[in-house]
Amino acid sequence: MNRILSVIVNNRMGVLNRITGLFLKRGINIQSITVGPTETEGLSRMTIVLNVDSERTTEQVIKQLHKQIDVLKVFDITEQATVTRELVLIRVAVTPQTRAEVTGLIEPFRASIIDVGRESLTIQATGRTEKIDALIALLRPYGIKELARTGITALTRDSDTVNEVARLNKANVVVL
Amino acid sequence: MSVSTPQHRPGPAAGAAVLRGASMLVEALKREGVEVIFGYPGGAVLTVYDALYDAGIPHILTRHEQGAIHAAEGYARVSGKPGVVIATSGPGATNLVTGLADAMMDSLPLVVITGQVATDLIGTDAFQETSTLGITMPITKHNYQVRDVAELPMTIKEAFHIASTGRPGPVLIDLPKDITNAMGLFDYDRPVHIPGYQPTIVPNRLQIRKIVAAIKQAKRPVILAGAGVLHAGAHEWLRKFVERVRIPVVHTLLGLGGFPASHPLFLGMGGMHGTYAANMAMYEADLLINIGARFDDRLTGNLAHFARQAKVAHIDIDPAEIGKNVETDIPVVGDAGEALKMLLEEDATPGDYADWVEYLLNLKREFPLWYVPDGKTLKPQRLIEMIHQMTAGDAIIVTDVGQHQMWAAQFYPFEKPRRFVTSGGLGTMGFGLPAAIGAQIAARDSRVFAVLGDGGFQMTLQELIVLTEYQLPVKVVIVNNTALGMVRQWQELFYSERYSQSLMPVQPDYLKLAEAYHMKGLLATTEEEAERALREALATPGPVLVDCRVTPDELVYPMVAPGKGIHEMVGVKP
Numbered sequence: 248m249n250r251i252l253s254v255i256v257n258n259r260m261g262v263l264n265r266i267t268g269l270f271l272k273r274g275i276n277i278q279s280i281t282v283g284p285t286e287t288e289g290l291s292r293m294t295i296v297l298n299v300d301s302e303r304t305t306e307q308v309i310k311q312l313h314k315q316i317d318v319l320k321v322f323d324i325t326e327q328a329t330v331t332r333e334l335v336l337i338r339v340a341v342t343p344q345t346r347a348e349v350t351g352l353i354e355p356f357r358a359s360i361i362d363v364g365r366e367s368l369t370i371q372a373t374g375r376t377e378k379i380d381a382l383i384a385l386l387r388p389y390g391i392k393e394l395a396r397t398g399i400t401a402l403t404r405d406s407d408t409v410n411e412v413a414r415l416n417k418a419n420v421v422v423l
Numbered sequence: 424m425s426v427s428t429p430q431h432r433p434g435p436a437a438g439a440a441v442l443r444g445a446s447m448l449v450e451a452l453k454r455e456g457v458e459v460i461f462g463y464p465g466g467a468v469l470t471v472y473d474a475l476y477d478a479g480i481p482h483i484l485t486r487h488e489q490g491a492i493h494a495a496e497g498y499a500r501v502s503g504k505p506g507v508v509i510a511t512s513g514p515g516a517t518n519l520v521t522g523l524a525d526a527m528m529d530s531l532p533l534v535v536i537t538g539q540v541a542t543d544l545i546g547t548d549a550f551q552e553t554s555t556l557g558i559t560m561p562i563t564k565h566n567y568q569v570r571d572v573a574e575l576p577m578t579i580k581e582a583f584h585i586a587s588t589g590r591p592g593p594v595l596i597d598l599p600k601d602i603t604n605a606m607g608l609f610d611y612d613r614p615v616h617i618p619g620y621q622p623t624i625v626p627n628r629l630q631i632r633k634i635v636a637a638i639k640q641a642k643r644p645v646i647l648a649g650a651g652v653l654h655a656g657a658h659e660w661l662r663k664f665v666e667r668v669r670i671p672v673v674h675t676l677l678g679l680g681g682f683p684a685s686h687p688l689f690l691g692m693g694g695m696h697g698t699y700a701a702n703m704a705m706y707e708a709d710l711l712i713n714i715g716a717r718f719d720d721r722l723t724g725n726l727a728h729f730a731r732q733a734k735v736a737h738i739d740i741d742p743a744e745i746g747k748n749v750e751t752d753i754p755v756v757g758d759a760g761e762a763l764k765m766l767l768e769e770d771a772t773p774g775d776y777a778d779w780v781e782y783l784l785n786l787k788r789e790f791p792l793w794y795v796p797d798g799k800t801l802k803p804q805r806l807i808e809m810i811h812q813m814t815a816g817d818a819i820i821v822t823d824v825g826q827h828q829m830w831a832a833q834f835y836p837f838e839k840p841r842r843f844v845t846s847g848g849l850g851t852m853g854f855g856l857p858a859a860i861g862a863q864i865a866a867r868d869s870r871v872f873a874v875l876g877d878g879g880f881q882m883t884l885q886e887l888i889v890l891t892e893y894q895l896p897v898k899v900v901i902v903n904n905t906a907l908g909m910v911r912q913w914q915e916l917f918y919s920e921r922y923s924q925s926l927m928p929v930q931p932d933y934l935k936l937a938e939a940y941h942m943k944g945l946l947a948t949t950e951e952e953a954e955r956a957l958r959e960a961l962a963t964p965g966p967v968l969v970d971c972r973v974t975p976d977e978l979v980y981p982m983v984a985p986g987k988g989i990h991e992m993v994g995v996k997p
């Protein structure tokens with residue numbers, strides 16, 4: 248089953264390595280991982296999609312993520328109300344005959360053509376994974392020459408994560 | 424400890440001095456109360472060693488970086504304080520890998536400093552450059568590379584904090600050479616502020632009450648006590664709790680000494696070579712209270728048969744251990760000592776299980792650990808017993824890995840904590856001799872025995888010279904069975920006696936080796952000779968090496984064969 252984890256980490260050298268190393272050690276395959284800065288300076292959000300065999304594995308992964316000193320928060324957002332998006336770039340083969348057909352086909356997906364070549368069109372689309380999958384399936388018969396997907400990034404709806412991290416930052420300063 | 428908010432972080436203290444990076448390190452080590460450093464110099468740490476030259480912190484020069492880190496582990500295990508290691512970049516750092524992995528598995532606090540090539544050379548495959556950070560990431564609790572000398576003091580302070588709090592572990596600081604040379608402000612008085620690291624120390628009282636209630640209802644309770652009890656310094660609390668609730672205690676290998684072995688409620692070590700009573704107690708229990716053990720597979724055997732009828736309560740400072748291997752009914756995150764104190768506060772009282780305790784104590788009487796003297800050869804178990812008798816059970820026993828390690832755990836009953844130093848989780852051959860160096864330094868006035876296999880001894884024997892050089896009176900006992908005994912045992916039992924690469928009939932002359940390293944060497948081939956040799960070793964002020972030729976084909980029993988349940992022990996009786 249797929250699980251989506253949203254992880255807030257310090258934006259430091261090696262953090263990605265720490266996180267992926269943890270999956271490597273447990274032999275877990277990462278479906279996709281996206282990383283980018285958050286609204287708070289110095290913090291990044293990783294959105295990780297994992298394929299795991301059991302609840303127990305998910306629980307263990309979350310605990311191990313928590314143990315990382317550069318990890319501030321881990322949310323399993325699989326079952327939460329989220330906004331998830333991914334972006335895809337597709338170069339699809341076209342002929343003078345199919346060009347218009349393809350253009351019409353992608354319209355309901357609110358995809359756009361960002362590059363036009365003699366024998367191909369490059370299409371950009373964003374959306375939920377199912378939508379992207381559907382678009383790819385529709386275009387496949389024309390001949391997909393190249394394809395790049397970002398993997399999903401996500402936010403929970405009406406998320407409280409920002410406040411949560413701010414609270415963490417304030418509390419618990421240990422004076423030795 | 425007190426709590427403040429980062430907004431009010433004090434600025435640099437009025438007297439904060441401008442220092443060179445290397446001097447900052449030395450100053451920080453002094454501020455942390457470091458009594459000894461284990462290390463080995465090289466190009467990338469020359470500035471550090473220059474600063475150490477007249478710093479007044481004792482430094483033990485081992486003969487291999489692996490020796491340095493195992494010595495630091497031995498020191499940490501016995502003293503409870505972080506062991507400090509310094510090594511150079513490249514090969515110096517890679518030679519530490521085994522020790523880091525060992526300390527990580529056995530939760531030993533270490534602060535390890537590695538040199539690194541100068542920052543402008545990083546990534547150029549410079550001489551002796553290696554990605555120490557990348558290599559050590561999965562085998563450290565945390566690691567750092569300092570890129571700015573201004574960050575050095577707080578990095579060291581954080582490293583000591585992380586290594587020694589929560590579940591202890593090794594923390595590594597990679598120090599580029601130019602950083603050790605650069606000048607900066609040494610401000611060590613700022614509070615440590617690590618938002619992503621806040622171990623839970625005090626357990627949830629409601630969970631503790633659930634344990635109290637479970638004890639009241641239990642008919643067959645047992646306590647499994649691990650190294651968490653020792654790390655927490657909770658042995659006295661454990662004894663008080665056990666005496667209050669009258670529940671028998673099983674120890675893990677690394678927990679030994681947390682509960683007095685002579686106590687009537689002690690069932691012995693559990694697991695692969697544990698006692699029958701200990702394993703049957705865990706097998707049949709209806710309540711298993713795990714205090715600071717991590718349900719390692721060498722303890723549990725086949726999980727399908729482990730504590731299947733039991734309600735499991737698990738007290739651990741590391742939440743990731745709870746539910747990892749064994750499903751847990753009452754999870755308690757916190758320090759073992761705090762949890763035990765709270766259990767006493769909450770008036771834990773015994774339930775109705777006196778018959779069960781009687782049954783287990785009967786098993787203990789009926790199935791003691793055993794061996795059969797043959798009147799000719801020196802039995803390795805007898806050798807351990809003799810060491811026990813001659814040291815009145817009060818020595819620090821450091822072992823290597825293999826059969827002798829199991830015999831030491833079985834036949835040297837420990838009454839007190841921090842007396843048994845062994846590599847549990849990683850099972851690192853070569854650990855014993857260097858760890859004994861660290862143990863003796865941590866406890867100058869204690870008797871330290873290094874009980875080693877002939878195989879493991881030969882992995883790090885170069886450290887013998889350290890005993891001579893620093894006059895450390897460690898008694899090195901080689902349990903010499905001219906074989907990689909534990910491998911040989913598995914081949915005898917599970918591989919049709921095909922002794923593939925496990926026999927070592929050609930051995931060095933250990934007495935000459937002792938002589939070459941300027942220490943007394945003694946030979947024992949029979950029980951009488953062993954008795955005499957051990958007496959002489961004890962009467963000799965400095966280090967002594969005793970080559971004990973033991974019964975070559977002796978097996979460690981009882982045993983849970985791999986894949987079997989803990990109730991399926993073989994060799995429970997002669």
Ligand SMILES: Cc1ncc(C[n+]2csc(CCOP(=O)(O)OP(=O)(O)O)c2C)c(N)n1
Pocket residue numbers: 823824825826827828850851852853875876877878879880902904906907908909910
């Ligand atoms: C570094 C390392 N290599 C290999 C092993 C596998 N191993 C476990 S026990 C053992 C035999 C140890 O032989 P020895 O040191 O003579 O001790 P004995 O079992 O005979 O008491 C071996 C090879 C190990 N634990 N560590």
